[in-house]
Amino acid sequence: ILNVEQSPQSLHVQEGDSTNFTCSFPSSNFYALHWYRWETAKSPEALFVMTLNGDEKKKGRISATLNTKEGYSYLYIKGSQPEDSATYLCAFGPNTNAGKSTFGDGTTLTVKP
């Protein structure tokens, strides 16, 4: 079983704060790293897919970076809004014969107005 860890487990911030959280994954056999956003009572939705060391992706106020050599990815949210409240999942896709990813347990973000 691959070890994919996310920290912190939960985060409470005020509206307007910027925040970031971490996904750690094995640094060997890397294929892809995905970030998903999961709102309560909904299904996870894909945010970013990153495949190359040094990749940076951005969607509005949310961005992500990737370091495959040391096995981590950061997700940043600039100027958090209450609608950003959700659980953010990362998933590690290995470069092996298995067509599956391993998910972290997620970081739950609560943005207070």
Place this chain on the structure above:
Amino acid sequence: NAGVTQTPKFRVLKTGQSMTLLCAQDMNHEYMYWYRQDPGMGLRLIHYSVGEGTTAKGEVPDGYNVSRLKKQNFLLGLESAAPSQTSVYFCASSYFWAGIEAFFGQGTRLTVV
């Protein structure tokens, strides 16, 4: 475009009963996955399929069986339900290897009493 559809959305079973959860996708995806989500444990992979007629075990396969007779459908079966199988079940499908940019169904909330 329906995406990924799971049926049923809710179910209550008695211990020892059997049931089948259906996942249907209309995106012509090769890869399909069944996950369970328990409080504080993120998404854990039960079984997955890399194409029609194929299935493989994930992290927590015990007590479950699956079939992929048609490319668009992935069935998850519980032969003899146990209270430990009370969970929310998510199906996902992906066009890409390792579940990249997976699309998720809306979830099935199963309670075993």
